[in-house]
Structure formats: C-alpha cells, structure tokens
Amino acid sequence: MLSLIENADLYAPEARGICHLLVGAGRVLHVDRERIDVDARLLAERLDLQGAPLVPGLVDAHVHVTGGGGEDGFSTQAMPVPLSAYTAHGVTSVVGLLGTDDETRSTASLLARTRALREEGLSAWCWTGGYHLPATTLTGSVRRDIVSLGPVIGLGEIAISDHRSSQPTHDELARLASEVHVAGLLSRKAGVMHLHLGDGPRGLEPVRRLLAETELPPRMFHPTHVNRRKALFEEACELAPGGSTVDVTAFPVGPDEDAWSGADAWERFHESGAPAGRLTVSSDGGGCLPVFDNQGSMLRMDFATSAGLTDTLAELLGRGHELAAVLPCLTRNVAELLRLPRKGRIAAGMDADLVVLDTRHRPCHVMARGRWMVRDGRALVTGTFEG
Structure with a gap:
C-alpha cells in the first residue's frame, strides 16, 4: 500500500517549495510539484500537510x-x-x-x-x-x-x-x-x-x-x-x-x-x-x-x-x-x-525518512523507512521494553 503526502513545504534539504510525495515499500517513489494522481484503492493514507515544512x-x-x-x-x-x-x-x-x-x-x-x-x-x-x-x-x-x-x-x-x-x-x-x-x-x-x-x-x-x-x-x-x-x-x-x-x-x-x-x-x-x-x-x-x-x-x-x-x-x-x-x-x-547513499535527502529512490515540523520548529510527525513512528508528537512505535 502507498502513502500520498500532499502540500508539503519540502526541504530536501534544499528548498523545493510546495511538493507532493508518493511513498511505498520504505522508499520515496515520486516527488512532484504537480499533484500526483493515484488510484485510491492503492492508498493506505492521504496526508495533507497544508504547507508545513517536510525535512529529511x-x-x-x-x-x-x-x-x-x-x-x-x-x-x-x-x-x-x-x-x-x-x-x-x-x-x-x-x-x-x-x-x-x-x-x-x-x-x-x-x-x-x-x-x-x-x-x-x-x-x-x-x-x-x-x-x-x-x-x-x-x-x-x-x-x-x-x-x-x-x-x-x-x-x-x-x-x-x-x-x-x-x-x-x-x-x-x-x-x-x-x-x-x-x-x-x-x-x-x-x-x-x-x-x-x-x-x-x-x-x-x-x-x-x-x-x-x-x-x-x-x-x-x-x-x-x-x-x-x-x-x-x-x-x-x-x-x-x-x-x-x-x-x-x-x-x-x-x-x-x-x-x-x-x-x-x-x-x-x-x-x-x-x-x-x-x-x-x-x-x-x-x-x-x-x-x-x-x-x-x-x-x-x-x-x-x-x-x-x-x-x-x-x-x-x-x-x-x-x-x-x-x-x-x-x-x-x-x-x-558516512557513505550512506539513501540517507540525508528527500528524492525519488531515497529511504522514506521524513520529518514534519510544527510552528515551533519541532518534529510533530516522523516517518522512518516508510513507517510512521511519531504522529502529532506522540510515539506510535516504541522499543520492545518501553512502557
């Protein structure tokens, strides 16, 4: 299943402006300034960032x-x-x-x-x-x-x-x-x-x-x-x-x-x-x-x-x-x-390691290898012995 992230103020880390991203299988599959047309049946989620900064x-x-x-x-x-x-x-x-x-x-x-x-x-x-x-x-x-x-x-x-x-x-x-x-x-x-x-x-x-x-x-x-x-x-x-x-x-x-x-x-x-x-x-x-x-x-x-x-x-x-x-x-x-070729940038083919910043410049959503680890500042995934 795919994730569609829309209206992100993308820093890849260079400023790219408002972009849309398609994520699947742990990777960024596509990045575009134009809206990405995807069959809704293939989407696990559609997330509209409404202009929030998206960074690696x-x-x-x-x-x-x-x-x-x-x-x-x-x-x-x-x-x-x-x-x-x-x-x-x-x-x-x-x-x-x-x-x-x-x-x-x-x-x-x-x-x-x-x-x-x-x-x-x-x-x-x-x-x-x-x-x-x-x-x-x-x-x-x-x-x-x-x-x-x-x-x-x-x-x-x-x-x-x-x-x-x-x-x-x-x-x-x-x-x-x-x-x-x-x-x-x-x-x-x-x-x-x-x-x-x-x-x-x-x-x-x-x-x-x-x-x-x-x-x-x-x-x-x-x-x-x-x-x-x-x-x-x-x-x-x-x-x-x-x-x-x-x-x-x-x-x-x-x-x-x-x-x-x-x-x-x-x-x-x-x-x-x-x-x-x-x-x-x-x-x-x-x-x-x-x-x-x-x-x-x-x-x-x-x-x-x-x-x-x-x-x-x-x-x-x-x-x-x-x-x-x-x-x-x-x-x-x-x-x-460190020669980590799929890290540190947001582009097609890179690992889907994504961070959305809030108005205080703090992480509010965090994705690691295509999986949401944090949403709205709350940990969705914790370590085996946490909690």
Missing part, C-alpha cells in the same frame, strides 16, 4: 546506544537509549559507539544493540573501537571488523588530547588510521576515524601531524566535540578547508563556560568562511557530560539526548537562519561523509 530524517553520527557514562564508578553507567528517545526528536538514522568504558562494554554488545534498533524500525550503524588503544574489536582487528561486520562503518570514538585517553603516539594513530582507510576501500564503507577531542592543550595537533606526515586522505578524519573549547573550535575551522569534516556536539553551554553551543558554533563556522559541507552536528545521545577538576576527578555530570539536535535547529531558525542553510549539517553532510 536527522542522521546522528554519535550516539551511545548501549548507554554511556561510568566515569565515576559503576553506578554512573547509563542505560541503553530506547527507540522513542530518537524518533521523538526526528532522528531516523544513528551511528552507535562505545566511549570511556570500552572495558565492561564490548563491540559485541554494541553490534547487538545496533541490530536491535534496526529490528525496531530505525536505521542504525556503529563504529568499532572505543576511547583506548589497542582498539576494542570483535574479530581482533579493526580492519577485519569494518570489512566483515555489516553495520560497522569505521572506527570511533578514539580519544585524543584527553586525560581519559590511552595517550596514543603518532605512530600508533597513523597505523590505526591506515587500517581504517584500507578497510573502507575494501568494503565500500565510510572508512572514517571518528576522534573524540578532550580539553587538553594539544587540541587537533595530532590530526594536523597525521595530515602532514602521512598520505592518508583528510576526509577520513572526523574530530568531534570540537566546540568544547573556543580555542579548539578555531583550530577546527582552520582544519575544515583542507578536506576534513568536523563535528559539533549539541550540548548545553553555560554563559561562563569556555565553549560554544551548537548554534553558536554553527554560526561561527559559517562566518569563518570554512566550507559549509564540512560541518556535521551530533548529539552524544546517551553519553555522559562530565565536568572534571584539574586532578581528573569528576565534579558533576549530566547526560545528553538527541533533543540537542532539534534544540539547535530550533534555536538557529529562531535567530533568523534559513531552514535550507541549517539542515545539511544534520542530514546530507552526515550521510555523504
């Missing part, structure tokens, strides 16, 4: 699907993130990862949770590895994990410039990056090295050295949390024109913090003249947001959710930025970097 489902490349935390003892380990915690905020594709705790959490459990989210209706992939070296893997090899395990698209989040990292050397990072790059070539996957940046003064120097002293392509280095320090963010803006995509984390920032919020970072990145296509925004959903003292002891903590993405989107639109300008860092840019 958000692609969140940094999510602790098994739960993050654990940096102040076992009692601070977070629970796995449930399905509706993504879809409620317009997220239809996620890339899961391990963080600080790659000891009691494993690649096997990460793969299992990734596959569970797929069974529940989300599109999901994962990074192999965690903060530390030698990298946590399932097969014993980063290259083999990427080549042989379908959902694994790259390596992450390897920690650098952070007191929680394994303090990797230049040679260790170079050798690991070469494994990731070759694995991507062999498997036609992203082959990206997703790098956690800490508060350390070395900042992005390890990445600059890899780019200067190896033949590895810039596109494979994807540093994240680059807005956690203002000086680090300036480094990221200088790195992007060379071909690396940098990732901003949509976390809350207090007025006295030496950091930029997701919205502030988006504005400053574009003001810097860096290529717009070299910026992505992720949520760190399910992850711990710790604050440490200068001795490495945790002072306080919070946990991130995918709401950070829609909060950032709404804030930027509230500041007067165009929806077509803001959307790519949450959709198309992410999908292109």
Whole structure:
C-alpha cells in the first residue's frame, strides 16, 4: 500500500517549495510539484500537510546506544537509549559507539544493540573501537571488523588530547588510521576515524601531524566535540578547508563556560568562511557530560539526548537562519561523509525518512523507512521494553 503526502513545504534539504510525495515499500517513489494522481484503492493514507515544512530524517553520527557514562564508578553507567528517545526528536538514522568504558562494554554488545534498533524500525550503524588503544574489536582487528561486520562503518570514538585517553603516539594513530582507510576501500564503507577531542592543550595537533606526515586522505578524519573549547573550535575551522569534516556536539553551554553551543558554533563556522559541507552536528545521545577538576576527578555530570539536535535547529531558525542553510549539517553532510547513499535527502529512490515540523520548529510527525513512528508528537512505535 502507498502513502500520498500532499502540500508539503519540502526541504530536501534544499528548498523545493510546495511538493507532493508518493511513498511505498520504505522508499520515496515520486516527488512532484504537480499533484500526483493515484488510484485510491492503492492508498493506505492521504496526508495533507497544508504547507508545513517536510525535512529529511536527522542522521546522528554519535550516539551511545548501549548507554554511556561510568566515569565515576559503576553506578554512573547509563542505560541503553530506547527507540522513542530518537524518533521523538526526528532522528531516523544513528551511528552507535562505545566511549570511556570500552572495558565492561564490548563491540559485541554494541553490534547487538545496533541490530536491535534496526529490528525496531530505525536505521542504525556503529563504529568499532572505543576511547583506548589497542582498539576494542570483535574479530581482533579493526580492519577485519569494518570489512566483515555489516553495520560497522569505521572506527570511533578514539580519544585524543584527553586525560581519559590511552595517550596514543603518532605512530600508533597513523597505523590505526591506515587500517581504517584500507578497510573502507575494501568494503565500500565510510572508512572514517571518528576522534573524540578532550580539553587538553594539544587540541587537533595530532590530526594536523597525521595530515602532514602521512598520505592518508583528510576526509577520513572526523574530530568531534570540537566546540568544547573556543580555542579548539578555531583550530577546527582552520582544519575544515583542507578536506576534513568536523563535528559539533549539541550540548548545553553555560554563559561562563569556555565553549560554544551548537548554534553558536554553527554560526561561527559559517562566518569563518570554512566550507559549509564540512560541518556535521551530533548529539552524544546517551553519553555522559562530565565536568572534571584539574586532578581528573569528576565534579558533576549530566547526560545528553538527541533533543540537542532539534534544540539547535530550533534555536538557529529562531535567530533568523534559513531552514535550507541549517539542515545539511544534520542530514546530507552526515550521510555523504558516512557513505550512506539513501540517507540525508528527500528524492525519488531515497529511504522514506521524513520529518514534519510544527510552528515551533519541532518534529510533530516522523516517518522512518516508510513507517510512521511519531504522529502529532506522540510515539506510535516504541522499543520492545518501553512502557
């Protein structure tokens, strides 16, 4: 059965104006400015959006699907993130990862949770590895994990410039990056090295050295949390024109913090003249947001959710930025970097991952792979153990 969506103010993510879409078998079958004539007997539904914005489902490349935390003892380990915690905020594709705790959490459990989210209706992939070296893997090899395990698209989040990292050397990072790059070539996957940046003064120097002293392509280095320090963010803006995509984390920032919020970072990145296509925004959903003292002891903590993405989107639109300008860092840019060919855009042949925004720029209807997950702000589909 088919779904006909009419009178959508379509952002694909570029502005297309009022359009009509035909959806079936989990895909967008047709998009047209003219009304689509379909035999009513073939239609499961006809939905008139009356000019409401229709945007691609958000692609969140940094999510602790098994739960993050654990940096102040076992009692601070977070629970796995449930399905509706993504879809409620317009997220239809996620890339899961391990963080600080790659000891009691494993690649096997990460793969299992990734596959569970797929069974529940989300599109999901994962990074192999965690903060530390030698990298946590399932097969014993980063290259083999990427080549042989379908959902694994790259390596992450390897920690650098952070007191929680394994303090990797230049040679260790170079050798690991070469494994990731070759694995991507062999498997036609992203082959990206997703790098956690800490508060350390070395900042992005390890990445600059890899780019200067190896033949590895810039596109494979994807540093994240680059807005956690203002000086680090300036480094990221200088790195992007060379071909690396940098990732901003949509976390809350207090007025006295030496950091930029997701919205502030988006504005400053574009003001810097860096290529717009070299910026992505992720949520760190399910992850711990710790604050440490200068001795490495945790002072306080919070946990991130995918709401950070829609909060950032709404804030930027509230500041007067165009929806077509803001959307790519949450959709198309992410999908292109990660080589997810049917994600991040709305066009015939693409997966039917669709989000309708309300007048507050918040998701009111969310479709993932052709199935309505949220209608009128209410979750129609929940995870197996929700509720």
